[in-house]
Amino acid sequence: MGEDQLSAEAGSPIESRSIGGCGSDMANRATPFLESHWYVAAWAGEIGTTPLARTILDRRIVLYRDAAGVVAALADRCPHRSYPLSRGEVKGDRIVCGYHGIEFGRDGRCALVPSTGNAPGALRVRAYPVVEQGPFVWIWMGDPAAPRHDRLVDQPWFTEPGWAHVTGYFPMRAHYLGLHENLMDLSHFPFLHGVAVGKPEHATARPKVTVEGNVVRSVVEHRDVTVMPAYGRRAGFAGPVDRVSESVVPTPAIHLGKVVMREASGRGEAHVRYIVHCPTPETEHSTHYFWAMARSHFIDDEDIDAEMRALGEKAFREDKAALEAIEELVVAERDPAFRERLIASDEAGVQLLRALARMEREDRADAVAVGA
CATH class of the missing domain: 3.90.380.10 (Naphthalene 1,2-dioxygenase Alpha Subunit; Chain A, domain 1)
Structure with missing residues (x-):
């Protein structure tokens, strides 16, 4: 044998x-970690309007709920100066970086740079698909444009x-x-x-x-x-x-x-x-x-x-x-x-x-x- x-x-x-x-x-x-799957990111009750930092598959992620109570998951790193977004705050539907006040929507797109008054399209963070299922919040760690809901x-x-x-x-x-x-x-x-x-x-x-x-x-x-x-x-x-x-x-x-x-x-x-x-x-x-x-x-x-x-x-x-x-x-x-x-x-x-x-x-x- x-x-x-x-x-x-x-x-x-x-x-x-x-x-x-x-x-x-x-x-x-x-x-290697199997990325193209859904993983439990948190219990539903853990996530609120205070940013929650969590490392998943060696990636730092921030989780929060927007004004409608919908869960968002973003890379926990501001693209401007690498400040952790989890150290910022949630304002309405946006998460605000605690370093320079740059605001991002749940889709990861920049919504406002306070010092310039605009929102550059190139300034964005990765957004992760999430699904809330009973007490679980699942996060898709594969290609964000192609989540496999059959998994x-x-x-x-x-x-x-x-x-x-x-x-x-x-x-x-x-x-x-x-x-x-x-x-x-x-x-x-x-x-x-x-x-x-x-x-x-x-x-x-x-x-x-x-x-x-x-x-x-x-x-x-x-x-x-x-x-x-x-x-x-x-x-x-x-x-x-x-x-x-x-x-x-x-x-x-x-x-x-x-x-x-x-x-x-x-x-x-x-x-x-x-x-x-x-x-x-x-x-x-x-x-x-x-x-x-x-x-x-x-x-x-x-x-x-x-x-x-x-x-x-x-x-x-x-x-x-x-x-x-x-x-x-x-x-x-x-x-x-x-x-x-x-x-x-x-x-x-x-x-x-x-x-x-x-x-x-x-x-x-x-x-x-x-x-x-």
Whole structure:
């Protein structure tokens, strides 16, 4: 079996993979950010008439709402003297640079230079397409003249009535690919998160992994799972439940999780919960980690809201700490000869990294074709 090839034999080791070298069929630290996609820039509630600075894919961006409440996203750099526009203010539909008072519209065009009284057409900043979707504000990081709205994932459980949801955010000092791999690997649940999420025997459950185009899907069933107390009481669960977890990654910017729980007897109603993770790369060594959970049962129960939020914050904070520890070690020991040894339970993560590598190559080829 060659390097970077996944073994089909259960439990047998995969050869190895490079963490950051070129020439692999899997995305790694050497893979450029995938720009032609929508990424979560912020929670909708974060953005107001005070400019918000955020770095996304190594680009500094300023976000704000105009007088009509519409979100705008511009490069956070005045073209006159490179002053950060996020240090200015919003006046009506315009953002005003705090250095010389130059005003820009949400389309990035200069609207006024106070010292001259005119608005030179050449004085403009890059404007990024944005879409507000429920609690999320998505930003298109590719060609601003050609946003691919077909790459924006529909999420009715966050935009339609009949759902309750909780949200959270962590700034994470780690590469975003590590988070994607972590989320595709449920075998770490009992060891990193404890019995609240999984039992040791759950680590042996083998997921069914499928790939359609560049969309990777992993489904695994865990039996005899502890359920959250408040939710268990409302649902009438007499004890542990069976849990089917589905993970789908359609783009590099979103990881869709779906959990279906029902009584271990197999009787009773299925209870569905969506767990959505949105890793937005900040820099090579840092990530904006947005997460949200949605449910269609007991949507007015604040105790269940609090329980879901506490469980999410605990588990995802533990993931964050583990990934930051890995990042610290990888950066400190820059050994180009080191190759990670993989095992068969890494199948979903390996298939995802291969899909992301294909996406990057395809997007690069598309850009070349457009420029030809």
